[in-house]
Amino acid sequence: MKKFLTVLLAGLLSLAVLSGCDRTPSKPKPVDPDDITVNLDPNMEATIEIMVPGGNVNERTMIQCLIDDFADLFPNVTIEMSYVSVDNYVSAVGQQQLAGTLPDIVWSNSPDFYDLVESETFVDLTPYIKANEMQDKVNTYIGANGEAGKYSFENDFYTEFYGMSSVGESCYVIPRSCDSVVTFINTDILSKAGVDLDPATTKVKNGWTWDDFMEVCAKVRTYMDNNGMRNDYVFDANLTSWLSVCYPMLLSYGAEVLNEKGEVAIDSAATRECLDMVADLVSKRYINDSTVATSGSFDNGKSAMLFQSASVSLYANRVALKGKVDLVSFPLITENDTPKIGAGVAGYAINAASKNKELAWAFLTYLSSYAGQQKMALNGLNLASIRKDLSDYKNANWGKDYETLNLSAYTYGSEYKVSSDFFTRTKLSAKAGLQQAIKQMFNNACNAEKAKDMDAIISATVRDMKDAMIEY
Template sequence: MKKKGLILLTAAVLTMGSACSKETNNAGAGSSTSPEAKSDTVVVWTYPVHGTYEKDLPGLIEDFNKKYPHIKVQTEMLSWAEGPKKFDVALNAGNPPDLYFHGVDGAYVNTGLALELTNYLTPEIKADYLPGVLELGQIQGKQYGMPLYQSQWAWGGNKRILEEAGIDWKKIQKDGWTWTEFNEASAKLTKKLDNGSQQYALVTDGTSLDFIEMMTRNNGMPDVLDEKGAFQWNDDRVLNTMTFVSDLIKKGNMPKETSALTPAKRTEMFYGGQAAIISKAIPYYDVMIQNRNKDIDAGKIKGEKIDFVLLPVPHNDSAKPGTTMFGEGYVAFKQKNDKGEEHAKNTFLVMEALSGAKAGNSANELVLPFVRKSQAEEFKGKEMGKPENLEAGKLLAKNMIKPVTLNLDIDKAAKQKQFKEQVVKPNMQALFSGEKAPKDILEDFKAKGKQMFGQ
């Protein structure tokens, strides 16, 4: 009996060993999970990044779980309106999600909860990112974010109106244009229409700072502060920029009611043919307007179909062109009750999966430059935008101005934000309405700049 029992026990052990060996081999071939891997949950808060993102996300996670079945990915789709508030509350309470869709922010790093990624980035991942892109996920040289795409601010034109006025938009896309050239074009694009309404060369809204930030970046000023923290908006460059904008309104090339225009009204005027050019325009307008044209053809909405043209922002004749671009993607966080190094590694694995080749559909849908070589290869021949606008976007990216906030310490970044909200925004309203002259705005900038920055 003892001999028989020993034989049975030996057979059982051999069988178990064979099973374990088979499981281990399978894990190595089709999964990076070992039998000892502990189950873990990584929490992801994100947004409807583009039209199909809510459909794309489960597929990305499914692919990830084929390789890492022990890591559960728990996602929550936030609204653009309420999501930022919800995240701020969670962050301040010390319990942010493991991954959050956003650009990197010095305020996040200042909490001590942002997860530095430098040690997790493999040479292969670094090599896959296109030059200059990973830096868009860094604060003062340390990696905290993985860009999914490069946001790009530009202007957009109505091809019909531009061509009727004899404007060579192809040349502008290729070579850019100066303020002098834009003024010459504006005179041709501003006129009374047959229905009695006014057609303007340019329309923008009066409620945001996007327009003036794009204009100053095309006059040698990367931001209110430069990357070393020196105050910029206190000399003739900002005076010349304000004068250029003021003159557009005085000449009637921009609406006199600009200060009261909302982003929605600005878009309505562009769709209605009341403006040849709209600021700001993102490349995604190409897809949006193509879809609008389809709705017009289907009788769902009324209006004139528009052929959209992506245009660079004009630059001062004596300055270099500059494109406003920044990285958006996933930022990783720890919690007040730290879950340990293994959880941090798992968080990075999920982050990489949500930023990899197939995740490049976000850039594709938004008609933005891909951030990784693998993404460009994955979607080669499947691009959503029109060829001329895709090419224009690539040219715009060559003149990218890196956000200065990525180099500023948290105190200076906060003061810059405060200066924009408390000083720049009301002065822009006053400039648009004609209540303040450019020279008076410059003096206000100088005085407030000394108070806030000591410069």
């Protein structure tokens, strides 16, 4: 009896503790645009905090320049900066949300923002966009003339990228640039391999096809083998670690991850065709087997090409690549007449628990303004602007110092751009498991031994995807 009472009391205490410690944020209430104050008192006093990726010097520099400018608009407002690791981003943000310490403005990206929509961490920014549009002018929306201007969502922005940070009709992240996968090239290696780079005749240009790409790979492989570089590989594919490359490849072959009903659809002839292509890249030693470590990479000047969406400044200024870098569009896979190019969003969201949402929105409005975009571009954002009036890189600041490079690769082929949005066809909490399943499938296809049995690879993927979608 004494033991029973002890257990009973312990159970009741546990329930009381759990009840008392439940800090799960309440569901954010819908906001009416009419209730949002866009033009705040410039003399207001407040402190807000913005979270940026800790390992990205460019990002910190870009945001600091905006903070400095914002102080001219709101001299009594203090903006503090904190940092988050990209490697454990979702868990780190989630922990701070539960602890009540999450900053007012939070860096995010696709597809990670989906997790934080599911947990209702971020504010639906659509009413704030509408509130901006209702004003004759928005005081933090600074134009080319240095004056506050009229905000027009459809006219001012490449809205398809806002769509990539939306779920349904609700937008959760304001993009700070247009992020699109391109092919970075080492012009020195390609030239030595005998690849024609004459602008008038080259196949290495925006709109090139996968067949063109494979032809270049063959020449580079031969050059490497004949010049003591047998252990180096032709290109860094990012196939096994990044959905922005492997998912568009699947779509290009006509494959689906989930169908429109949210059912697993990965087991198809189109998927097998895509994975066979990947296995062929390994067998020809264009990319490394996933079981083989390699010290050579595009970054250190050992590989000829790289699939990436990063700012050109990240590579053009490396010692091993100085004067040897250019870029072209991602090669179009045309076998199924549905070529796709990976695209996505990096930008900023507003914490649903913030007590200064309107001030946070004023900052994001400045970030997306002509003045804000131009200022960030001068401080490391060498990616295509989200604004239509800054599309020409030869005149806009985002192309400054790199005008001789083919920066139009970033903006080429808007009709082909696609984000990894299949998560929205099922419960968003399944995202992490689904994402890992697709990455592992490509990892296995890059393993020469496992690639001998594609049926086994796909069966394992189907199992892992279904496990991810189980309601616990």
